[in-house]
Amino acid sequence: MATGRTMEVGETCPMNGGDGPYSYSQNSHYQREAADAAKTMIMDSILDKLDIQNLLSNTLKIADFGCSVGANTFQAVQNIIDATKTFNSNKTLEFQVFFNDLTGNDFNNLFTTLPTPREYFAAGVPGSFHCRLFPNATLNIAHSSYSLHWLSRVPEEVVDRESPTWNKGRVHYTSNLKVFYAYSAQFKRDMEGFFNARAQEIVGGGLMLLLLPACQDGFLPCETSVSRQYDLFGSCLMDMVNMGMMSEEKMDSFNLPIYLTSPMEFRELIEANGCFTIEKMENFNPYENQDLPDFHVLATHFRAATEGLIREHFGIKSRKIMEELYDRFADKMAENTHLFDMKNMKEFIIFACLKRKNVDFNAEKNQNC
């Protein structure tokens, strides 16, 4: 029986809704580039690993976890469907696609922008993907792109003034390793929830296709470009504090609920769950041959993903303060172009294709999160 606990988990703010200049749908082409680069890997994985002849029904059920709004989720779904068409199957498949994101996602916008015509029946599923969202054994393909690095919450100890792990004046785990370990432990808890839930929802033989930003094994957080970019963002917030536009206490208690895993760590978490085989796991960098980004565009992308968090945490309604904050961020990035030198970059995208083992899930120890 579903316990309906999906709403009890702390939910971070979803991406900016609508289709305005700061919306995620208008500011997600970096994510799109990663998805485009992974398209061949995704299609090859489906062709190689999906046992379409042994499907129990003629309906292929696909879910995109952390879909947000905009073209990226529709393109990802279409890639999956296109891959199944290259099968030499005597089945006439129907497709049912579930678009999942946090309850606060702009599903109204998602629904009104669904492609027409389309080859699938569409549904929206609100709730945190760290918990159960579907009945047992009802999904054939689970997909998630650029979502798993979002934590369900900031680790408690990093915002506790009494804790040695208090992350004063910073917004990410660059200050010391204790903060990093607290983030890592939260990521572990979140992935346990994610894998346990998906293990119950995906049919035996079903696939999970995951894309997530990560760091190379063995590097310290302060050595990664992205953490240092977050440091720049933190320094912009501190500037705003110093100008009296934000409270220092709020600044000290703000941390980005974002974590970049490593291939080794991610593999360990999958293996600890035990319900999936790792069919493929590759790293790639879709941006490696690119010039320096347009920093205002990059700041606007970051804004689409974080503005909701900032507004909620700081209780900010003023548009002017938001403009100031993200303009500063763009300027600081432009002053620190070395952070964007691909030669030094320790980040890439993990692509993983997992297959649900054919086991009796009633006998397993999976917990309903």
Added chain:
Amino acid sequence: MATGRTMEVGETCPMNGGDGPYSYSQNSHYQREAADAAKTMIMDSILDKLDIQNLLSNTLKIADFGCSVGANTFQAVQNIIDATKTFNSNKTLEFQVFFNDLTGNDFNNLFTTLPTPREYFAAGVPGSFHCRLFPNATLNIAHSSYSLHWLSRVPEEVVDRESPTWNKGRVHYTSNLKVFYAYSAQFKRDMEGFFNARAQEIVGGGLMLLLLPACQDGFLPCETSVSRQYDLFGSCLMDMVNMGMMSEEKMDSFNLPIYLTSPMEFRELIEANGCFTIEKMENFNPYENQDLPDFHVLATHFRAATEGLIREHFGIKSRKIMEELYDRFADKMAENTHLFDMKNMKEFIIFACLKRKNVDFNAEKNQNC
């Protein structure tokens, strides 16, 4: 293969979203009273007619077609789930509930007001229920309350100035029988689409539970109270035209896409489809022992359901005009209390429990609408 044509059908405006004073969620307790009165019939139907021992899976899939927003859809779903709990079954069921309404429905509001905790996995399904919305044979129980009387469109000929069926100066089929027949033909087309789509989506042995307002057999439209109420509403629009607040041309081309079937007609349409057996069909009047309604409350209910239509058709943005229109309607109803005398009322609610026949639907002539 799903053809994805769900979005090509003309979609009338959904109910008012949000939770403000004119929202459907705050103005649907008349519908709630009908659903409450039908609760026992719905629960008895499930107990009598659902073959729960022969379910192919442990997941019971329920869809509410035309769910709108607010407590009514959640209560209807809970009634269905509660009914299944009284079965003496050795199965541990999971429930997956699909909330369907037009794409423009306020799904964001629906999702944020989902009950917590809840016993089911929830999904939203945007699109017209006159078309396919789900893969073949994937639903166990389809429910629809106070929705099927909404037509997918106003019949073309009633807004054609060159047609003998032009419904000048009226908003419903009270002017002459030609207009009534045009509405009836549209209802027939819509129900063909609805029954064909559901016949494909509901598993053999699955149930369809329908509640819809209707008129007694054999009465002329002008004899029904509700049509005469719509005449009053039309006269309010005409008043607005005469005061220069609306265009006469717009008024002449406006008609309510609402049709009240009769038990005989509805039965014929079910039988013409041929895929369902009629397990129960009853008429009831949840309001028969009630005093006169509060006419301002009644007008606000009507506003929640029709304001979107009126704004779209007349291109009205002014709140003042809307206030004037629905205030006038309340006043005119209060001046015509005889329309609300239950002794003369020819309307009631049809409750129908249909069961999907166990037939090979590949061999049937159902058309994907």
